[in-house]
Amino acid sequence: MTKKIIEAQVISNQKIAEGIFRITLDCAAAADATESFNAKPGQFINLYPRDKSMLLPRPISICFTERNRITLVYRVVGNGTRELSCHKEGDGLQISTPLGQGYHIEAMFEAINQDPSDHKTIALVAGGLGIPPMLELAKTIRTQIGEDRRIKLIAFLGFQEKAFLIEELSSFCHEVHVATEKGDFGFHGTVLELMEMQNIVVDYYFSCGPKPMLKALAAHCHRIEKPLQVSLEERMGCGYGACVGCTCKTKEEKDGLMRVTPKKVCKDGPVFFGEEVIWSE
Amino acid sequence: MTKKIIEAQVISNQKIAEGIFRITLDCAAAADATESFNAKPGQFINLYPRDKSMLLPRPISICFTERNRITLVYRVVGNGTRELSCHKEGDGLQISTPLGQGYHIEAMFEAINQDPSDHKTIALVAGGLGIPPMLELAKTIRTQIGEDRRIKLIAFLGFQEKAFLIEELSSFCHEVHVATEKGDFGFHGTVLELMEMQNIVVDYYFSCGPKPMLKALAAHCHRIEKPLQVSLEERMGCGYGACVGCTCKTKEEKDGLMRVTPKKVCKDGPVFFGEEVIWSE
Amino acid sequence: MSKQDLNLDVSKHRNLDLRVSIAGITLENPITTASGTFSAKESGAFYDIDELGAIITKGVSIAPWEGNPTPRIAETYGGMLNSVGLQNPGIDSFIKEELPYLRTFGPRIVVNVVGKSIGEYCSAVEKLNDTEVDMLEINISCPNIKEGGISFGADEKLAAELTREVRKYSKKPILMKLTPNVSDITEIARAVEAEGADGISLINTLLGMKIDIHNKRTVLWNKTGGLSGPAIKPVAVRMVYQVRRSVCIPIIGLGGIMTGEDAVEFLMAGADAVSIGTAALIDPTAPVRIKSELIGFMNRYGYQNLQQIRESML
Amino acid sequence: MSKQDLNLDVSKHRNLDLRVSIAGITLENPITTASGTFSAKESGAFYDIDELGAIITKGVSIAPWEGNPTPRIAETYGGMLNSVGLQNPGIDSFIKEELPYLRTFGPRIVVNVVGKSIGEYCSAVEKLNDTEVDMLEINISCPNIKEGGISFGADEKLAAELTREVRKYSKKPILMKLTPNVSDITEIARAVEAEGADGISLINTLLGMKIDIHNKRTVLWNKTGGLSGPAIKPVAVRMVYQVRRSVCIPIIGLGGIMTGEDAVEFLMAGADAVSIGTAALIDPTAPVRIKSELIGFMNRYGYQNLQQIRESML
Ligand SMILES: Cc1cc2nc3c(=O)[nH]c(=O)nc-3n(C[C@H](O)[C@H](O)[C@H](O)COP(=O)(O)OP(=O)(O)OC[C@H]3O[C@@H](n4cnc5c(N)ncnc54)[C@H](O)[C@@H]3O)c2cc1C
Ligand SMILES: Cc1cc2nc3c(=O)[nH]c(=O)nc-3n(C[C@H](O)[C@H](O)[C@H](O)COP(=O)(O)OP(=O)(O)OC[C@H]3O[C@@H](n4cnc5c(N)ncnc54)[C@H](O)[C@@H]3O)c2cc1C
Ligand SMILES: Cc1cc2nc3c(=O)[nH]c(=O)nc-3n(C[C@H](O)[C@H](O)[C@H](O)COP(=O)(O)O)c2cc1C
Numbered sequence A, B: 001m002t003k004k005i006i007e008a009q010v011i012s013n014q015k016i017a018e019g020i021f022r023i024t025l026d027c028a029a030a031a032d033a034t035e036s037f038n039a040k041p042g043q044f045i046n047l048y049p050r051d052k053s054m055l056l057p058r059p060i061s062i063c064f065t066e067r068n069r070i071t072l073v074y075r076v077v078g079n080g081t082r083e084l085s086c087h088k089e090g091d092g093l094q095i096s097t098p099l100g101q102g103y104h105i106e107a108m109f110e111a112i113n114q115d116p117s118d119h120k121t122i123a124l125v126a127g128g129l130g131i132p133p134m135l136e137l138a139k140t141i142r143t144q145i146g147e148d149r150r151i152k153l154i155a156f157l158g159f160q161e162k163a164f165l166i167e168e169l170s171s172f173c174h175e176v177h178v179a180t181e182k183g184d185f186g187f188h189g190t191v192l193e194l195m196e197m198q199n200i201v202v203d204y205y206f207s208c209g210p211k212p213m214l215k216a217l218a219a220h221c222h223r224i225e226k227p228l229q230v231s232l233e234e235r236m237g238c239g240y241g242a243c244v245g246c247t248c249k250t251k252e253e254k255d256g257l258m259r260v261t262p263k264k265v266c267k268d269g270p271v272f273f274g275e276e277v278i279w280s281e
Numbered sequence C, D: 001m002s003k004q005d006l007n008l009d010v011s012k013h014r015n016l017d018l019r020v021s022i023a024g025i026t027l028e029n030p031i032t033t034a035s036g037t038f039s040a041k042e043s044g045a046f047y048d049i050d051e052l053g054a055i056i057t058k059g060v061s062i063a064p065w066e067g068n069p070t071p072r073i074a075e076t077y078g079g080m081l082n083s084v085g086l087q088n089p090g091i092d093s094f095i096k097e098e099l100p101y102l103r104t105f106g107p108r109i110v111v112n113v114v115g116k117s118i119g120e121y122c123s124a125v126e127k128l129n130d131t132e133v134d135m136l137e138i139n140i141s142c143p144n145i146k147e148g149g150i151s152f153g154a155d156e157k158l159a160a161e162l163t164r165e166v167r168k169y170s171k172k173p174i175l176m177k178l179t180p181n182v183s184d185i186t187e188i189a190r191a192v193e194a195e196g197a198d199g200i201s202l203i204n205t206l207l208g209m210k211i212d213i214h215n216k217r218t219v220l221w222n223k224t225g226g227l228s229g230p231a232i233k234p235v236a237v238r239m240v241y242q243v244r245r246s247v248c249i250p251i252i253g254l255g256g257i258m259t260g261e262d263a264v265e266f267l268m269a270g271a272d273a274v275s276i277g278t279a280a281l282i283d284p285t286a287p288v289r290i291k292s293e294l295i296g297f298m299n300r301y302g303y304q305n306l307q308q309i310r311e312s313m314l
């Protein structure tokens, strides 16, 4: 019994860009919330709509955590997120404790620390609603980096038109590069074009965003032989691994053979290694 | 387009006895609310639940009206009334304008007024949740009686255990007689036993309550040849006459013949004459 | 005058053409009232009936039917059960008492016909031949009434035979209203098309039950009833989609339509028109609200007529 | 020791006896997991699996099945559609990788078996003969998989034949899991009983569809999917009620059970045990919550065992 459905309290819920909201929840109500809310960057929570015509929980990535508080950033796309956007301070909200596998950063730091003289650059590459989970990730990585001057954390962010979370990310990253597809702000183009233009040598890639972006980035990282972790999105049923609704095909070595293995995005992911995902589909 | 669904505002919503609540609604929000809320005693309104798992409106009798305000008294028996009991001051509530046919009092007063020397007694006989509509009826009848000393308005009220609305009814009725089945208050027994015991000669009966009570009263009035109007309850679908869910069998004279005619409780009723209802069913 | 201009003329809504033609009869718009959920007098107290494309009446039989004892209504999660049992005053009373009033309105009149035997259906449709009714909808599907109904719609051969006979006796276009309580809806649809049905209405209610566990009995006197409302919409959309790909005649789609977007879903699945049932019991103004939501959707995406919606599925 | 004392002994809940016996196998309580909606590891993160009466596994086939491409899930009003398509790693992998872990728990193990031909079903059930599985549930009904499934459950003769063959090959008790997408469920139920089924599970999902009108395509890659959840409960209750009055073998009732009161409704309709499906996808702890709500109901009304509930209908 390591997971729970709990009642959280809304601390604030504000529009931060057209159609985009940031909600902060107090999760202390859960008896062992501090324990349960030991979230890893890249994990998500299930939000349970109140409107009973909607049965399924809405998965939203954890954007930021601070003691018993978690912050989410979401776009209003349908009835569930519309309902969410109407919640007011003090309202109760049914949520799950953190779900899924987050980004794997321990192995990276082990590798980096093995060679104390080496300089390394870590890049966060995100687009649209893939940006929120980068904040918790940036915070976690930066905390680990500490005063270590050899390691640089850079964010490449792509937006449709209006940008958000830039300031927050800037406080954890050494550099933040922004692209908007409509050219409202920063580089006029996609985040991948921006990255190419900047021509920065990166050693580790962490990404979240639309599938075509992830796919292109995976191809890029494969070419330059750099490790990549991506967070995938899939239409979910349960969000905790019971319904097999959210499958994604991966390559897995088993008994020395490469095999196609279906994995659950909600439970085995949402974070996968770029190399393991079968993108063709 | 004489009827409407409108958004009312909750003015107050209080428990008045175990499981029984009184809610007052401000209906001024409706453009022509004053017009629309010209309710007749015995009419009811449809209340629309917010919880979307419940589709059907809940019919509740109008207990009292005052300008744009209407008051309802209801018992919590299921999810719909439970939801209703949770509404707070200022909450919005979807309701219909008044539905159904109320009590017919014009003909009675015409008859009474034809003989200015005659003394008449009017009785309201109600049990349980049949009592609330008696308040608006008592108010309306009393207003018509005015200072006319010849006419007496008496209420016979039957409760399970706890009584409610006694004070309110007392302010409009010349006499209020109360029975409780558990003997907590007033006469220990049923309202019909109480009436029998009091042995008051009554000229006009108006009633609302459980079907067995109405049926017994109808038999009584038939015996003593006094007119009776009853308000029936039936499980409803639409509440406005479209679905034929709430049928009740009546006797109707047509082309000189007595015929069994199915009527709609929501539209042709809920008030019927005791003589027209076929009770056997 | 170009076609574009003509559309502008006939429609009150910019250059939208909401018209649809079913069996040669033109409806001004695709919004109709599902059988058994509309009363001209009572619904007319909430909205202007002339806004409708067609009125589909409640089921009418050759002789008066009493229907089932109450309770006839039960609420379920996102749906409702009814066991009205097709209570109706009979075709003669309908023609004399109700039809003249219905004819005072603009929308097309479609009479829903029920019967306990093929003979009863045929007698009823014959009586409507010389009336001002536009079309018939033959309810071969109501699960409420013990004596008949279900068997016709649930059996390919019976459905075919009934269609053939009714077709013979009726001078009006006939829509066959199918029951969803079957293993293969396309089989029934093809059978009625082959026998001359001019169109198909689907779906009728799913057979359901609710038990009052506190009082240890079924909520409905009749034990079972017909399930309708948004709960059944996915089944209805699936059937319209399947039937659209099995027959060529027009389809009136219904089952749980609550919003304009739901109506669009049925049109995309292949319906030519839609009926609003349970939604109108909950919100009496649902048919006109849904109509204006449909118009809103068309304007938002630039659809100019229903044909474009129907053909838009990728 | 009197029977009363015995009951007190075996039950943790005052003098309640929640046990139920199905085909000679005793379940500690009537709460089971609906096939395809439970994962021991993942569900076990939310509640104590030993609280269950039985675990019913997701469908297992003789060879691994890939299932359908995504999206596989769509939400509908009060329900959901799934087109998982019975993705599973095959019976060998199940026996080797999953069964040993399942056996570390107390509840009975019921393996849901799927196949594309009678031969496939028989091969799969044979492999389970010498395992520590308690019972089989033969899914003859899944509407998702194009190659098979639906035909068996929707056809009386095929259902009978499949039952006969599986009965021949299996040493375990077999429950036949029926599809609701049929004209007459009692016909199928009688057919499988006649061929030796030890019990019946019903209902599986209703075939449905949802269209994304903004993107003009079906939400599910597979176009259609199985409708489950509270929306379908009235259909499920009706079928359990009908089947209870048509056969003598035990029934596992399911379809939209969300609360203890819903479970009672199925018991009153005639089910011996119940399965919790969609409810557990929404609220992972649903099975144990429903169990305690059931106990609460029994205490409130003084029921001492399930038999009393089943026989209480007036
Ligand atoms: C692991 C994970 C993390 C996510 N994190 C975030 C986040 O941090 N911020 C955020 O805004 N959104 C996030 N999403 C997407 C979010 O879950 C959906 O936008 C939300 O569930 C939509 O609910 P709704 O009721 O508003 O819309 P619905 O009415 O359910 O759907 C409206 C439209 O949204 C799209 N949609 C619905 N569900 C999904 C889904 N799961 N994936 C992709 N598209 C979908 C569909 O195209 C649909 O047409 C995440 C999804 C996943 C799976
Ligand atoms: C014309 C009319 C006037 C009414 N006036 C009042 C009133 O003034 N005050 C009041 O408290 N109640 C009144 N009722 C009854 C009220 O409508 C129901 O109690 C209410 O709809 C129950 O809703 P629910 O969701 O709480 O319960 P549900 O979950 O719908 O039902 C719970 C239980 O209540 C009973 N019930 C439900 N609906 C009805 C119904 N229409 N008639 C009888 N029993 C029902 C059933 O036995 C059921 O088991 C009136 C009913 C009608 C038809
Ligand atoms: C109260 C009620 C009465 C109905 N009566 C009839 C009828 O007389 N004839 C008929 O063909 N269908 C009848 N139906 C079925 C509806 O016309 C419709 O097919 C069904 O309710 C599904 O649509 P909906 O979900 O929009 O209500 C009735 C439905 C309801 C709810």
Ligand SMILES: Cc1cc2nc3c(=O)[nH]c(=O)nc-3n(C[C@H](O)[C@H](O)[C@H](O)COP(=O)(O)O)c2cc1C
Binding pocket: A237, A243, A244, A245, D034, D035, D036, D037, D057, D058, D059, D060, D082, D084, D086, D112, D139, D142, D177, D203, D204, D205, D226, D227, D228, D229, D230, D232, D254, D255, D256, D257, D275, D276, D277, D278, D279
């Ligand atoms: C995601 C999902 C997967 C399912 N997989 C199976 C399966 O493998 N075998 C089976 O017999 N039924 C399967 N079902 C059907 C359920 O076991 C159950 O019969 C149905 O969902 C109705 O119950 P519910 O409304 O409680 O979910 C599945 C249902 C869902 C929602």
Ligand code: FES
Binding pocket: A235, A236, A237, A238, A239, A240, A241, A242, A243, A244, A245, A246, A247, A264, A265, A266, A267
């Ligand atoms: S959403 Fe159910 S397994 Fe992933």
Ligand code: FES
Binding pocket: B235, B236, B237, B238, B239, B240, B241, B242, B243, B244, B245, B246, B247, B264, B265, B266, B267
């Ligand atoms: S409740 Fe629909 S006609 Fe009375």
